[in-house]
Amino acid sequence: MKSQPLLNYIKNFVTLTVEEEAFLESKVLYRKYLKGQYVLQQGDVCKYQCFVISGCTKTFHSDDQGQEHIVMFSIQDWWTSDIGSFITQTPADYNIQCIDKTELIMFSHDVMEELYIEIPKLERFFRKIIERGLVASQKRIVRSFSLSAKDRYLYFRNQYPKIEQLIPQYMLASYLGITKEFLSKIKSQLLLEDQS
Incomplete structure (x- = not known):
C-alpha cells in the first residue's frame, strides 16, 4: 500500500x-x-x-x-x-x-x-x-x-543531522542566512576546536 x-x-x-x-x-x-x-x-x-x-x-x-x-x-x-x-x-x-x-x-x-x-x-x-x-x-x-551564525549552524547540525548529509553546502548557507564561504570558515573553526 x-x-x-x-x-x-x-x-x-x-x-x-x-x-x-x-x-x-x-x-x-x-x-x-x-x-x-x-x-x-x-x-x-x-x-x-x-x-x-x-x-x-x-x-x-x-x-x-x-x-x-x-x-x-x-x-x-x-x-x-x-x-x-x-x-x-x-x-x-x-x-x-x-x-x-x-x-x-x-x-x-x-x-x-x-x-x-x-x-x-x-x-x-x-x-x-x-x-x-x-x-x-x-x-x-x-x-x-538571537544566535550567532556558528550557533545557528550547530543547532541545525544537532537537530537535523540527516538533512546535512543530503544537501549541498550552499543550500545550507542560504538556510542559515550566511555565505557558503562563511559556512566553510565556521566548519573549519569547529574542526580545529574538535582536534584541540
Missing part, C-alpha cells in the same frame, strides 16, 4: 478505523519527482499539501535579484507546502523544489475538506501538524536574530 508510510505517521496522533484508512487511501494522489523538478513555483497557487515518502525538497523565496532564500527542507515523513497559499488559495510566496528524486503523497484543497467531513479526527491531526509547523517557524525566527 503506497500510503502505508503516511498511515504509520498518522498513528502517532490519531487512530483510524480500517474503513477510515481505506477512505483515506482512496483519496491519496501519489507522485514521483526527479531531482530539480518543482512541486510548486512562486506566484502559482499552492494546490497540494504534500507528505514526503522519500527524497528531499527545499522551500525558498526568490527575490528580485534572483537570490534564493531557503526557509525549509523536508525529508522522509515530513510535510511540505506553502501553507499560506494553500489555505487561502492565493499566489504562493515560495517555490518548492526537489533536491533529490522525491516521492510525495499529495492532498488537494478540496480533498482535504472532504477528509475533514468524512473523518473528523483528521481535522485534529492536521491542526496538530500545522501547530507544530508554526511553533518551529517561530522558534527559527527567534534563533535567526
Whole structure:
C-alpha cells in the first residue's frame, strides 16, 4: 500500500478505523519527482499539501535579484507546502523544489475538506501538524536574530543531522542566512576546536 508510510505517521496522533484508512487511501494522489523538478513555483497557487515518502525538497523565496532564500527542507515523513497559499488559495510566496528524486503523497484543497467531513479526527491531526509547523517557524525566527551564525549552524547540525548529509553546502548557507564561504570558515573553526 503506497500510503502505508503516511498511515504509520498518522498513528502517532490519531487512530483510524480500517474503513477510515481505506477512505483515506482512496483519496491519496501519489507522485514521483526527479531531482530539480518543482512541486510548486512562486506566484502559482499552492494546490497540494504534500507528505514526503522519500527524497528531499527545499522551500525558498526568490527575490528580485534572483537570490534564493531557503526557509525549509523536508525529508522522509515530513510535510511540505506553502501553507499560506494553500489555505487561502492565493499566489504562493515560495517555490518548492526537489533536491533529490522525491516521492510525495499529495492532498488537494478540496480533498482535504472532504477528509475533514468524512473523518473528523483528521481535522485534529492536521491542526496538530500545522501547530507544530508554526511553533518551529517561530522558534527559527527567534534563533535567526538571537544566535550567532556558528550557533545557528550547530543547532541545525544537532537537530537535523540527516538533512546535512543530503544537501549541498550552499543550500545550507542560504538556510542559515550566511555565505557558503562563511559556512566553510565556521566548519573549519569547529574542526580545529574538535582536534584541540
